[in-house]
Amino acid sequence: MSGPITLRTQKALVTRYKNSLATAIVQGASVLANEESPKMLAIEATALRETAALVEKALENFTKTADGMEEITEEQDKQIQAYVEEVQAVVANAETLLIRIGAKRTGLQEATPMDEGRRPTVTKKTIVELPEIPIPTFDGKITDSENFWALFDASVHSQDLTGLQKFNYLLKALKGSAREAIKRYPITEANYAAAVELLHSKFGDKDKLIRSLQTRKETASARNSQLTEQRRLLDYLFALVTQLEQNGIVLNGSFVAQKILAKFQPDLQRRLLKQRVVQGNSEELWAVKQLLTDLDTLIKTEEQVSEMLPENEAFRGGTKGRPPPRRYETTSGQRSQMRQNLCIYCSDTEHNSLRCPKVDSARNRREFLKEHKLCINCGKPNHISRECLRSGCTLCDGDKHHFSLCPKRLPTALSSAGPTKSAYTKSSRTTQQPKRADAKQPTSSAKTGAHCINSENK
Structure with a gap:
């Protein structure tokens, strides 16, 4: 059984190697920026890789010792976890620098003429550096799982990296419940595959994903009747329906289409239904994807019209909130x-x-x-x-x-x-309402009647 003394000794060793690695990272970054010799870059990469390996080995021994301690407080556990994450961040920086050094070495080697007949135009093309593809993040939301793995696979998982390098990138990409789930695995090359399998089984449940997407589809709504909100709702539903169809759920038929159409403003509903009646489309074959496409066309038209009209003539989202029509219209000047x-x-x-x-x-x-x-x-x-x-x-x-x-x-x-006393204050809001134009005012005769009654009672 390991004790606190062993743990402190191993932590000191990890710290020493970590500091050496941090120094190597600074030196490697300088070499990367200034060195044009593939050979010198290879030497620097070797030194950086070997130093990182020392840190990883020492950290692995440290975590094993910490896991083997029987009596450890919650505060000590938090401190150990924070220290491990700090060291892992330095190792991840080293791995990133190694990838950049390797990319530059490859570019320089390809740029070196192999024979006299090599064209300079080819050399120019090979030294072009493409922008780095950002690594996505994942916090455990099941609806984001498919997108995360598609991007992570292209950026990291399918690349020619060691399992330890991939594990470090995976740790940097995870947050929340997803990161908590893989804390059970020490950071080793062999554990990368196990961590990936756990994440797929925990957050890649297809049935659970479909239920979540269906629930979000049913509860989706616009915050108000503005055209921008109609557009936001449409884009949101488009994403949900597309993801459902990719998982084998095809949404067809009048019942489902009508439920989705009812989420939009009445004016848009009427225009789309009128369009279907004119075209003679079948209710049985009404596909939700086609419904959303038709709505997109209508909303896009309204957006273009709104850009051309004055602000006060823009889309108002139906008749809600408008005053009822009057029998006798006044002139525009009077209004x-x-x-x-x-x-x-x-x-x-x-x-x-x-x-x-x-x-x-x-x-x-x-x-x-x-x-x-x-x-x-x-x-x-x-x-x-x-x-x-x-x-x-x-x-x-x-x-x-x-x-x-x-x-x-x-x-x-x-x-x-002129000086007046406000009739709308915090103390009077609950009892005093502002006077409306249609409120009946007491007449002079009513005041006189009240005066007579008071006189008789005296």
């Missing part, structure tokens, strides 16, 4: 004047929102807009300022706030309106 004079805080037509005496501070006005779910930028419902298509304040360099909240307009407007 514009009414909108300008109608106060959004109390619906009074005698003053506009900037001069409202009932909600008279910027703070209370912001609270009013938030409580009534109105946009801070334009004062209209069904969206927030981040999604608002109207331009920002002209006096504040385009800042997104309503003109009645503008700090450059507000003091002047309120001083000209």
Whole structure:
């Protein structure tokens, strides 16, 4: 049985080798940047590889000793794990540098003319350095498993590397539950294959993946009716349906297609259904992939139209939130004047929102807009300022706030309106509501009647 003294001795040895490797990495990076001789690069790579092997062997002995200790506290276990990860990071840096040195050696060797007839154009092509392919990361989400292994296989697993090198790259790529799963294996060349097999069995369950994709498809929805949200929802569903089909789940038929279509705005639904009726398409053969393709065409058209129209004429996502049609229309000039004079805080037509005496501070006005779910930028419902298509304040360099909240307009407007007491404060919000235009006001006769009753009671 190993004890603390043995562990400390082995840790000291690992630390010494690790420091030597760190020095070798710095020297190797300098050689890589300045050396053009394949022979010198090979010498540096050999020294770096042998130093890294010493670190790995010492670290393997250290981890075996730590695993063999019977009495170890949770804090000590955390410290050992942190130390092991620190050493592994240095080894991984060395492995990366070795790959870069090897690539440069190969390029220089191929660039050396083999005979006098070699064309210089070939030499130029062989020394071109392609950008490094980034190694993907994986945190254990089963829906990301297929994409991760496809990229990791191309970048690392199928490359001409040792099992230990691949294990180091795998450790750097894993996070969360995926990294926790392979902690049971010491970092050795032989354990790489076992770690890969464990990850495939734990996070590559096809049935579980299909259930997860189906659930995400059923619960997918748009946050609001804006065109950008319709596009986001469509792209999300496209990815889910494609992944389901790659796993053998084909989504066809009217029932499934109608459920997915219902997730979009009514205006898009009507246009797509009308298109199908005109074309005489069969309900039984309605494929979800074709449905999404048709929706993509409609949304793409709306996006192009929105770019050409003024902001206030952009796609509004159906009729939700629009006022009902009026029997007697006013002229456009009258409507514009009414909108300008109608106060959004109390619906009074005698003053506009900037001069409202009932909600008279910027703070209370912001609270009013938030409580009534109105946009801070334009004062209209069904969206927030981040999604608002109207331009920002002209006096504040385009800042997104309503003109009645503008700090450059507000003091002047309120001083000209005269001193008033706000009717919308925190203490009165629950009992006092702002006066609406259609609220009935007490008449003079009602006041007189109340006065008479009070006189009789005296």
